[in-house]
Amino acid sequence: MGMIIGLDGYLTGTAPAVGTYSFSVCVADLSGNTDCRQSSIVVS
Numbered sequence: 549m550g551m552i553i554g555l556d557g558y559l560t561g562t563a564p565a566v567g568t569y570s571f572s573v574c575v576a577d578l579s580g581n582t583d584c585r586q587s588s589i590v591v592s
Contacts, residue, residue: 551589563591 551561553573563569569591574584 559589566591 551559551563551569553559553571567590568588570586570588572584572586574582576582
């Protein structure tokens with residue numbers, strides 16, 4: 549399954565292996581405005 553950031557903002561799941569994982573988090577509001585940010589997590 550991997551790891552998932554839920555609509556509630558919580559990170560759940562199990563990483564498939566030790567390492568650094570990069571991901572994007574994007575949001576949108578009801579007016580259609582959007583923004584994305586890059587981030588990463590280290591699993592050891």
